Amino acid sequence: MPELPEVETIRAQLDPLVAGRSIVSASSHPSAKFTPAIEAHGAQIEQVRRRGKYLLLDLDDQRELIVHLGMTGVLSVPEQAGDSPYVRAQWELDDGRWLVFNDVRRFGRIRVVPAGDYASITTLRDLGPEPSDAAFTAQHLHRALNKSSRRLKTQLLSQRPVAGLGNIYADEALWLAQVRPTARSISKPAAARLRDACIEVIESAISNGGTTLRDYRNAEGGSGNNQFYLRCYGRAGEPCERCTTPLRSMVVDARTTTWCPTCQKR
């Protein structure tokens, strides 16, 4: 579930706790998804950045420690080593604290790569602009979406037209822009609305500390508040806030998708 707003919330909490700290030991679950965590042993963390849903920890030896939280990943910086059965990696820091990665469902991933070299992480390599980036214009989104005839919802989830939207915020942005998720092309005015909606939905979710529906916790173990402000996701059968038509849902590319059949036009 962690999408851009949740990952950004974690990034902001993590950075002051780990920046400047050296990694004095590292361990991981045996799965190849997590064993690269050990490669960061001995390096110093300079800062914590984010691209889309990826956390990028700059190391002082021209490498980056990259963490993707998957569905249920949680990072925290406790004063003792993690003891949950779901600890998938942990790094001991030189101030005695630990950077701990918990992930019940093991959908997360950890990698260490040369700084800026994302060739082996294709989703990150091909990631679209951040919603907040000046390059994320209506024209960009219009062109990017019309390059393919896949459904608009599917394209948003691909991370290529824009970075960081998952199932929750894709449904929210499409609802706000009044765009039909199953459409396979988009007009210029609709692309302009969708661009604005992506920014609005992501920025307000960051302000609300992210959305906690089941598993999401921030780096301090707290919940977000944005679940109280969702207007579409998870509300199938409830009246649309704009037009009172009951929201409908269907599975689009293996993901539950909710939309208003009246005011989200093709």
Added chain:
DNA sequence: CGCAGCGCCTGAAGGC
């Protein structure tokens, strides 16, 4: 190169 399809995971919730 684009993309459809599949596998990875396990706790929670629902059905009987």
Added chain:
DNA sequence: TGCCTTCAGGCGCTGC
């Protein structure tokens, strides 16, 4: 009560 099935879904990989 307890067993079984279904569901949640981001992304990497395979093969057409």
